[in-house]
Amino acid sequence: MRPDDGAPAAAAEGPGEGLEVALFVTCLVNVMRPQIAESAIDLLEAAGCHVVVPLEQTCCGQPALNAGDAEDAKAMARHQIAVLEPFAHVVVPSGSCTATIAHDYVALFADDPVWGPRARALASRIHEVLSFLVDVLGFTPPPVRLPATATYHDTCSGLRELGIRAQPRQLLKSVEGLELVPLPDADVCCGFGGTFCIKYPAIADAVVTEKTAAIRSTGADILLGGDLGCLMNMAGKLKRQGSTVRTYHTVEVLAGRGALPGLGEER
Amino acid sequence: MAQASEIVPGFDRRTAEALANRQLKIAIDRTAGTARAKRAAIVGEWPDFAVARAHGKAIKDHVVAHLGHYLAEFERNAVASGAVVHFARTADEAATIVVGICEAAGAKRVTRSKSMLGEEIGLPHALEAAGIERTETDLAEHIVQLAGERPSHIIWPAMHKTREEIHELFKAGHAAPDLGETPVEMAASARRILREKFHAADVGISGANFLIADSGSVAVVTNEGNAELTTTLPPVHIVTAGIEKLVPSAGHALQMLRLLVRSATGAAMTQYTTFHTGPKRAGDADGPREFHIVLVDNGRTRMLAEEGGLRDMLRCIRCGACMNHCPVFNQIGGHAYGGTYPGPMGAVLTPALDGLSMQTRDLAHACTLNGRCREVCPVDIPLPTLLRGWRTKSWREGLEPVTMRSGLSLWRSLATHPLAYRLGVAAASLALRLMAGRSRRIRRLPLVGGAWTRHRDMPAPSGSTFLNSAAARARAPGRGKGEIR
Numbered sequence: 013m014r015p016d017d018g019a020p021a022a023a024a025e026g027p028g029e030g031l032e033v034a035l036f037v038t039c040l041v042n043v044m045r046p047q048i049a050e051s052a053i054d055l056l057e058a059a060g061c062h063v064v065v066p067l068e069q070t071c072c073g074q075p076a077l078n079a080g081d082a083e084d085a086k087a088m089a090r091h092q093i094a095v096l097e098p099f100a101h102v103v104v105p106s107g108s109c110t111a112t113i114a115h116d117y118v119a120l121f122a123d124d125p126v127w128g129p130r131a132r133a134l135a136s137r138i139h140e141v142l143s144f145l146v147d148v149l150g151f152t153p154p155p156v157r158l159p160a161t162a163t164y165h166d167t168c169s170g171l172r173e174l175g176i177r178a179q180p181r182q183l184l185k186s187v188e189g190l191e192l193v194p195l196p197d198a199d200v201c202c203g204f205g206g207t208f209c210i211k212y213p214a215i216a217d218a219v220v221t222e223k224t225a226a227i228r229s230t231g232a233d234i235l236l237g238g239d240l241g242c243l244m245n246m247a248g249k250l251k252r253q254g255s256t257v258r259t260y261h262t263v264e265v266l267a268g269r270g271a272l273p274g275l276g277e278e279r
Numbered sequence: 280m281a282q283a284s285e286i287v288p289g290f291d292r293r294t295a296e297a298l299a300n301r302q303l304k305i306a307i308d309r310t311a312g313t314a315r316a317k318r319a320a321i322v323g324e325w326p327d328f329a330v331a332r333a334h335g336k337a338i339k340d341h342v343v344a345h346l347g348h349y350l351a352e353f354e355r356n357a358v359a360s361g362a363v364v365h366f367a368r369t370a371d372e373a374a375t376i377v378v379g380i381c382e383a384a385g386a387k388r389v390t391r392s393k394s395m396l397g398e399e400i401g402l403p404h405a406l407e408a409a410g411i412e413r414t415e416t417d418l419a420e421h422i423v424q425l426a427g428e429r430p431s432h433i434i435w436p437a438m439h440k441t442r443e444e445i446h447e448l449f450k451a452g453h454a455a456p457d458l459g460e461t462p463v464e465m466a467a468s469a470r471r472i473l474r475e476k477f478h479a480a481d482v483g484i485s486g487a488n489f490l491i492a493d494s495g496s497v498a499v500v501t502n503e504g505n506a507e508l509t510t511t512l513p514p515v516h517i518v519t520a521g522i523e524k525l526v527p528s529a530g531h532a533l534q535m536l537r538l539l540v541r542s543a544t545g546a547a548m549t550q551y552t553t554f555h556t557g558p559k560r561a562g563d564a565d566g567p568r569e570f571h572i573v574l575v576d577n578g579r580t581r582m583l584a585e586e587g588g589l590r591d592m593l594r595c596i597r598c599g600a601c602m603n604h605c606p607v608f609n610q611i612g613g614h615a616y617g618g619t620y621p622g623p624m625g626a627v628l629t630p631a632l633d634g635l636s637m638q639t640r641d642l643a644h645a646c647t648l649n650g651r652c653r654e655v656c657p658v659d660i661p662l663p664t665l666l667r668g669w670r671t672k673s674w675r676e677g678l679e680p681v682t683m684r685s686g687l688s689l690w691r692s693l694a695t696h697p698l699a700y701r702l703g704v705a706a707a708s709l710a711l712r713l714m715a716g717r718s719r720r721i722r723r724l725p726l727v728g729g730a731w732t733r734h735r736d737m738p739a740p741s742g743s744t745f746l747n748s749a750a751a752r753a754r755a756p757g758r759g760k761g762e763i764r
Contacts, residue, residue, distance in 0.1 A: 035761060037745050043708045044738065046745035053760040063761040065749050067701070070694040076687050078648060080670030080679065084691040091695050168649035201606045205647025210730045212645050214298050217734035218610040219647075248735035251720055276720035276738030 026060030027149040033061040034099035036092070036138075038109045039071050040240040041261075045275065048240065051267035052105045052141045059151040061101075068095045074112040078206050082120065086127075089117045093130050101148070102138045105263055107170020107239050108206075110140040115173060140170055141263060142238060146179040152186055156268035159189035163232035164262075165223070165246065166199045167239035180238060180262045187265060196226045204245035220249045228255060234270065235259045247275035290641035293615040302441050303612050310438040311603045317545020318600060318655070325541065335538045336658045339594035342525050343583060349492040349525045350574070356495030360557030362570045367400075370632075373575045374405035377484065377517055380571050381411055384515045386481035392499070392506035393417035394486025395433050395597060396519050396575060399619045399632065402484070414476040416505040418469055425452040431613030433620060434543050434599040439612050473505070483509040483567070487520035488539065488596075489532040490574075496556040497572060498532050500540070500549040507553055516555070516567035521575050523593040529554070535596055538657035542598035578632050588668055592627050594658040601652035601662060607645055616642060623652040623662045630669055640678045643669035682727075705747040708740040715739030 033056055041048045053063045073088030092113065096102045104110040114135045121127040145151045162184070170176040184192055203209060203219025223246060227235055235250070235257050237243050247259035258274030273279055297303055322328050342349050354364045367373035377400075381389060389411055391397060403424075406413045415424040419437035423430055425448045430436030437445070446460040449468050458468040485506050489498040497518050499506045510516045526532045540549050559566030582589040602608040602622025613621030618629030618639070626642035633639055643666045652662045673679055693700040715721045721737040723729070731737055742748075753763035 039704065042745045043704050043711075044740050046740075046742055046748065049745045050760060057760065064764050065746075065761045066764050067746065067750055067753065068697040069746070070697055070700040071690065073694070075690065078667065078670070079683055079687060080667065080672070080674035081684075081687050082671050082674070084687050087691050088694045168647070168651070172650035172654055199651070201647045201649035201651065203606060203647060205649070208644070208647045210727055212294070212607075213730040213733055215294060215607055215610055215645065216647075218298055219606045220735065244738055245735065247738055248720070248731070251736040251738070252734070273719065273741075276736055278717060278719050 026058060027151050028056065028059035028061035031061045031101060032064060032099060033101045033103050033144075034064045034066055034096060036069055036072075036096060036102050036104045036109065036113075037065070038104060038106045038240070040244070041105055044244065045240060045261065047269055047272070048105050048261045048263055051261070051263040051269055052103065054267040055141070055145060055151075055153055055263060056103065058154055059145060059149050061149075064099065066095050066099075070095075072109045072112045074109060074116075075206060077112065077116055077120070085116075086120055089113075089120055089131070090127060093117065093127065093134050096138070097130060097134050100137060101144070102134070103141050103144045104138065105141045105238075105240075105261065107140050107167050107174055107176060108241070110138055111169045111173035113138050140174055140176060140238070142179045142183060143174060143176055146182060153183060153266050155186050155188055156266070156270070157188045158265060158268075158270040160233045160270070161191045161193055161231065162234035162236050162265070163193050163195040163227060163230045164198060165195055165202065165227070165235065165237040165242070167237045167242045168199075168201050170238045171199060176238065180236070183266055184236070184262065187270070190265070190270075193230045193232050195230055195232075197223075202242045202246050204242045206241065209245060216245075217249075220245055224249045224253060224255065227257060228253075233258060234265070234274070236262045236265060238262055243275055251276045289638075290615065290617065290645065293617060294611050294645075297611040297615040302444065303439050304610070306439050306441050307609055307612050310432070310435050311609055314434075314543075314545060314599075314603045318542060318603070319545075321541045321545045321547065331534070331538060332657055332659060335535055335596075336594060338526060338531050338535065339523075339596075339658055342527065343523070343590055343593045346522065346525070346580075346583060349527065350522060352492040353490055353495055353525060354574075356493065357557075357572055358495070360495045361560070362495060362557050362572050365571060365573045367573055367575045367577070370400040370575070370577045373400040373519060373573055373577065374402050376573050377402060377519060378405050378409045378411070380515065380517055380569075381406070381482050382409065384482055384569070386411060386515070388412045388414070388476070388480050389482040389484055390414045390416050390476055390480040390509045390513065391420070392483070392485045392501065392509040393420050393436065394484070394519060395430070395619060396486050396521050397484065398430060399521075399577065400519065400575060402519065414473070414480070416473050416477065416509050417501070418466065418503055418505070421469055421473065422448060425449070429614070429619075431621065432599060432602065433597050433624075439614065477508040477512050480509070480513040482515040482517060483511075483513040484517045484519065485510050487518050487524050487572075489526050489535065490520055490522075490524045490572075491527075491529050491532055491554070492525055493528045494556060496529065496554045498529075498536075498552065498554050500536065500552045502544075502550040504551050507551055510553070510555060510567065511565045514568040515571070516558075516569070517571045517573060518555070519573045519575060521577070522579050523595070539596050539598050542596075542600040542655065542657040582631055589627070589631055589665065591660050592624070592631065592665060594660055595624055595628075596658060597624075598657055600655040600657065601660075604651045604655045606647065606649065606651075618642075623666070624660070627660075627662060627665045627669070635669065635672055635676065635678070637678060640669075640673045643667070643673065701744070701746050701750060705744045708744050711737070711740050 076085035117131040209216035422437040558570040
């Protein structure tokens with residue numbers, strides 16, 4: 013229960029009571045959409061968690077890893093492991109960065125006697141934020157109201173590497189007035205693929221054009237998803253096409269920020 | 280390799296041509312779309328699909344781990360059944376052996392049933408170079424032969440052709456009269472042409488879906504019956520097969536067949552499933568006088584030697600599900616990949632077969648790593664991991680662009696120095712916000728960013744960076760959320 017005297021939300025009681033949780037912000041959220049991090053903190057604090065933001069955190073190294081640059085990826089991985097390993101739980105508002113730390117770090121240091129055990133220990137404590145709220149805490153967010161129709165795109169890393177499919181849909185039921193309409197081919201890639209969309213812009217454009225056609229076919233006002241890179245790709249295409257569909261990370265809507273401007277929209 | 284060496288003029292150009300071809304996209308969507316829907320339906324009603332998949336993976340892994348044993352067993356039993364077994368280390372060697380058998384038999388005309396391995400070893404080209412008339416008897420391969428092209432898909436070689444285009448090819452390439460433009464009429468026209476070829480052939484050449492070690496048999500599946508006419512009518516039958524096609528027994532072959540057919544076409548069973556064991560015996564109604572099996576390595580034992588890496592690819596049963604479900608393949612089709620095998624499995628195999636080079640390095644990069652290929656793979660090949668493995672190799676061998684190398688080197692320096700990182704990305708955020716102005720989105724970015732804004736807007740940062748704000752709060756605690764540490 014949240015006290016009415018204006019005390020900080022951290023005082024709330026909830027399934028996360030007494031848990032110290034570090035937030036790994038991710039590069040894109042840090043730069044492009046800080047309110048995703050703020051929304052994640054709101055939700056975690058509403059669940060009773062004590063949220064810590066380690067200032068030394070940087071990039072998980074996924075760009076290097078996906079480019080084939082294993083050495084630079086390892087350097088970045090070692091840095092994040094050192095920064096994040098003191099915490100019992102690390103929560104990330106991105107499926108792909110979570111998967112990098114949970115799966116790829118372990119593979120990168122598979123034969124490393126020092127960093128291997130440290131990577132495996134961190135992997136067991138890292139969680140994508142929606143999965144943490146549902147699977148670890150069993151938390152139902154305090155109700156917020158957003159009268160709108162939304163459609164949900166399953167971003168690939170979260171879906172296939174972390175098994176995130178039911179959690180966002182379940183959490184979104186707590187949003188009053190929000191109708192969730194199914195997106196055709198919701199599990200098909202949007203064409204972002206990190207540097208893929210820069211290296212092969214014409215192919216990426218063909219893929220995202222099919223995706224935005226599917227989004228627009230639903231008639232939804234709002235597009236939701238769990239990875240900011242994918243959301244920027246789809247929102248950028250929707251805006252270029254003149255669409256009025258608003259795009260948000262799922263946590264923004266859950267934390268009551270769904271009426272603020274979406275990605276790439278004027279204040 | 281005669282055919283595979285034609286993979287010029289570059290991935291970008293082939294891609295641009297494919298994307299500009301609207302007929303191609305229509306043709307891909309028809310075929311791959313149907314395949315996806317039928318596969319989803321039949322896998323959905325198969326309660327133990329996950330178990331069958333794990334079992335199929337285990338069968339293939341077992342054979343790959345004991346390849347020498349099963350090769351020897353297969354050879355022993357095939358020879359005992361009267362077959363002649365040949366081993367070819369390379370594509371050229373394999374093609375030379377096949378041409379040699381044809382020449383020894385005095386063959387002037389050969390029929391061929393669909394075989395991707397035949398494409399891999401450059402057999403169409405090698406036969407023609409030897410002056411032997413080659414007739415492709417699979418309907419789609421027949422279309423590809425008339426067009427003077429190569430297959431664009433491993434299950435539907437002519438998937439890139441629309442019905443209208445095929446009718447034009449038949450009008451030009453088939454004897455008059457034109458029988459019409461419906462699929463049934465066009466099939467009748469092809470049947471009329473091919474029937475003569477079946478009867479006139481001196482040698483029939485097929486591939487193999489399974490090599491069965493404990494009997495020395497070769498299993499071939501088709502949906503048209505052309506393989507049966509190719510392999511039983513001529514006096515000589517030659518099988519060309521990759522050594523990864525081995526399975527211990529017919530029972531194992533049938534387990535793999537269930538996975539193969541459902542994953543490939545979404546059907547429960549192929550129309551024709553034929554087991555060939557030796558040549559015609561006394562009392563047999565038909566069958567070839569000579570039965571040759573050419574077992575092809577062509578890089579496969581090299582893949583086997585790579586622990587934990589490419590050996591997983593030796594599980595591949597060539598069903599094509601990965602390409603049917605690949606967002607990139609579905610835009611550019613098979614020819615853009617430039618090798619014998621397209622799509623995700625082709626992107627993994629082509630550098631293994633033809634070598635990693637500036638010609639083939641794009642294949643591993645032209646992938647979003649979305650993982651749907653692995654999800655549908657009936658033998659759980661970690662295709663995204665293998666593709667990333669090629670990127671790593673390409674990086675180590677210095678094939679990656681210098682801009683990427685220096686860019687990531689700089690990024691690593693920032694990302695291992697937190698203050699520099701925080702201030703550096705805060706500066707980038709500010710620059711983007713200034714570029715966007717009030718509209719909150721950027722229509723045109725400079726430099727590499729132009730590749731993004733050519734096709735879509737760039738949403739502007741919604742405010743100053745989270746970590747910079749957090750650092751400011753850490754200096755003035757008591758406000759805002761979370762503990763800054």
